[in-house]
Amino acid sequence: MPACPAPSNRRARCSTRWPSREGRQLSGPAAARRFATQRLRDRLAERGRRWALRRQGRDPARLRLSSSRIYILPTPAGMAFAVLLVTMLAGAMNYNNNLGFALGFVLAGLGIAGIYHAHGILDGLQLHCLGAEPVFAGELLRVRFLLRDEAGVDRRELFLDWPGTAPVAAGPAALASRCVELPLATQRRGWQALPALRLQTRAPLGLVRAWSWVHIDSRQLVYPRPAPAGSVQPPAAAAASSTGRRPQSRDGDSFAGLRPYRPGDTPRRIVWRRYLRGTGLVVGEDHDSETQAPPCFDWDAMAGHSDARAARLARLVIDAAAAGVHWRLRLPGSELGSAGGQRHLHHCLARLAVAGLPADEA
Template sequence: MVRPPNDKPVASSFSMTGVLALLCGSGVLFFYWKFARPSAEFSGSARWILPLTGMILLLWGGRQIFGDLIPGLRSRQVEPDPEVEPTLRISWMGIVLMFLGMLMFYLLAKTDSGTVRLFLTILGALLFFWGIREVGRLMMTTTQVQRVERRVALPPSGLAYLVIMIVLFVGSQLGQSNMLMLVFSLMAGPFVINGAVIVIMLQKLTVDRVVPETAMAGELIAVELKLRNGKTVFSSSLMAVTDTLANDRERLQTGVLIARVPPKDERSARYQLTLMQRGRYRLGPVYVGSRFPLGIVERGLVFDLPGEILVSPRLGRLTPRWQREHGLADELVHRPNTRAGIFEDEFHRIREYRPGDNPRLIHWRSSARQNELMVREFHQSRNQSLIVLLDLWLPETPHGEAEDRVELAISFAATICHNQMRQSRDANLYVVSAGDRLTEWSG
C-alpha cells in the first residue's frame, strides 16, 4: 500500500532534541521569573545570563521543530559520499551549549540560595553534557556511522490533552489554586507514563529491509521490513514502521504495523507497491514509532537505512503488423555477408546436393534441368542486427503531453530491444539516445 506524502500513517513527528530544548528554555525562563528575578543576588551582566540562556534554547528548539514542518527552516543535511574521504565537522550549537553550561557554574558563586544553587548545578551539568552529545553526534554522521534519531509526536488526542494540562497549570499559578495543581498533576502522570513506556519499548530495536534491486514500471513488487527486539525482558507492541521512497519526481511513504515483537526475537512484515515512474528510487529513512498503551503520546526512532530500486521502462507487446513491416523492411537491406543458419527462414539459392542434406529440400525441377540433384538452401534471418535511435528532446518548459510522448518512446524502444535480444542469439544491438547528453550503448 502506497500513501502520498501528506497522508502519513503516523502523526507529524518532531525532533526530540527540539522538544527538549523548548522544555528546558521554558523551564529556565519560568525559574528566572519565579525565583531568580525577585532576588537581589544577581546584578549587572550576571542578571541577564539566565534569560539569555532560556531564549537561546527556545530559538534553537523552535528551529528544530518548525524546521520539520517548514522546509526552508530546516538545516541543510549533507549526505556522505562514499567516494570522498569524510572531513571533520564541528557542531557550533554543541559548543554554545557547553559554554552556557560553564556560565551556570559561574553563577553559582553569585548566590547563596539553596534552591537557586541546586537548579544552576543541574542546568549547568545538563547543558554541558548536552553540548558534548551534539558534538559527538555530528562526528558520528561525518564518519558515516549509521545514525538513529529520536522523534516525538502528538496525535490530535494528545494535543488536546496537552492543551488542557497547560491551561490547568497556568490557572493554578495565576490563581494560586491547589485544586487546579492537583488536577494538573493527575493528568501529567499518564502523559509521562505513556512516554516512558514507549521509550522502554524503543530500546535496542533494529530494523532491516529486504528489497529487490530491479523492477519494471507498473510491476507489483514486495518489500520486507524486519524488526528485531534486542531487549531481554520487555516486548515491543504496536510498532508502526514507515518507509520512504523518492526519486526526482515523486516521494512516497509506505507503512506496516507489527503487533508485537517478543524479547530477543524478530518479526517481519511486507508491503506491496507499484512504481509507475522509471528511474532510480532511493529508499530511507525508516521510521519506527508507537503510541502504546494510551495513545496520547507518540515516540519513535528514525533509522538511516539507505536502499535503492532501479525501475526499468515498462515493456509492451509488439503487434503482428510491426513484425510484418519490420520483416519487409529487412528484405530491402542488402547484406553481402550472409551465412547459413539452422532455421529455414529465408530462401537463398539452389545448389548441388551434398551428402547429409535433407531429402525434402531437393528441388526436382532444377534437378531434372541440370541432370543432377539440386537442393534449396536457406539462410538464417533471425540473427539480425538492430540500431535504435532515441530522441529524448523536451521543450524548455515541458508539459504533460510532451513528457508522456517521451516516456512512450522510451517504453517502445525498450520493448524493441527486449524483443531483439530474446529472438536473436548472435545479433548486435546498438542504442543511441539524445537527451541532455548523447549516450551510446552496444551489446
C-alpha cells in the same frame, strides 16, 4: 500561487480553489490558509529529512535503530494535554488544593511514561530491506522490509511510510518478525534510489509522536514501459517465427538460404527444382524450423529518442517471449545472444532499462 482578482465590493470573496491533501478542491480564504500551512509543514519536514541525512549519513540495507536517531515531539493532543496540565497545576497552586496537585502530578507522570514507551517502541528495532521485484515504468514498485524484534518489546501501532504517502501498519505487535510491503511510485526507467523511510508511532497514549528516518543506500531497477501492443512492427523473421511459417522462396520451397551439397546431407533437404534447372545440387540451409535464424532486434533500427527506442524494443521482446521463439538483442556496445524464455526476457528488459542513459544513471 494564483492571484485573487480584486473584489468589486466589500462582500466579494476570492474564488480561488486550492487542492487539499485528500484530493478535494477547497475554496475561500480558509482553504488558502490551509494550503499555506501545509506548504510550510512540507518545507519543515524536508529540512528535517536533510538534517537527519547529514547527521546520520546513508544506511546499509540491514540496520538496528538506536536512541541517537529517534526523535520525539508532542502531537496536537499532547500540546492540549500539556496546556490542561499547566492550567490544573496553576489552579491547584492558587487555591492550595492538594487534590488538584495529586491529580496534576499523576497526569504528568502518565505523560512522561508515554514518552518513555514511545521511545522504547523504536529503540532496538532491527530493519532489513529485502528489495523489490522489477516493474515497468509507471507501475508501483513494492519494496519489502523485514522487521525483527529480539528484545520482546511490545511494539504496537508501528507505521512505515515514504514522504508524502499514507503510512502502512507494520502488523501485529506480538510477532517477533514481520514483513512490510511499501508501494513506491515510478516515473521512468533505470535505477531508482529509495527515498527516506520513516518509522513512527504514537503509542501508547497518542500524546507524542516518535519517529526515525532511515536513508537506505539501495537502488531498485525499473523496466522501460513497453509500447502498446500492435504498435511496433517486428522484423520479417520474427513474424514468420511467431506464426509458425517459414519464409518462402519464389519457387515455393521453405528455406532462408542455399548452400552447395555436401556428402552426408539427407535427400529431403536437396532443392530438386534447382537441380532440374541444371544449377547442380543445392541444399536448403534453413529447411527445418530448428535451423531458422532467430530475429535480431536492433537498437539502431528503431526511431526516436532513447526512451522511445527502449519502449519499442521492450514490446518486441515481450511479444517474442509470448510467442515462444528465440531472439537476439543488439544494443549500443553489446549484444545478447540467441535465447528464449522468461530468464532471457528479464535479462533483455534489465539491459533495456539502462540503455542510452547517462553513465551516472546506468
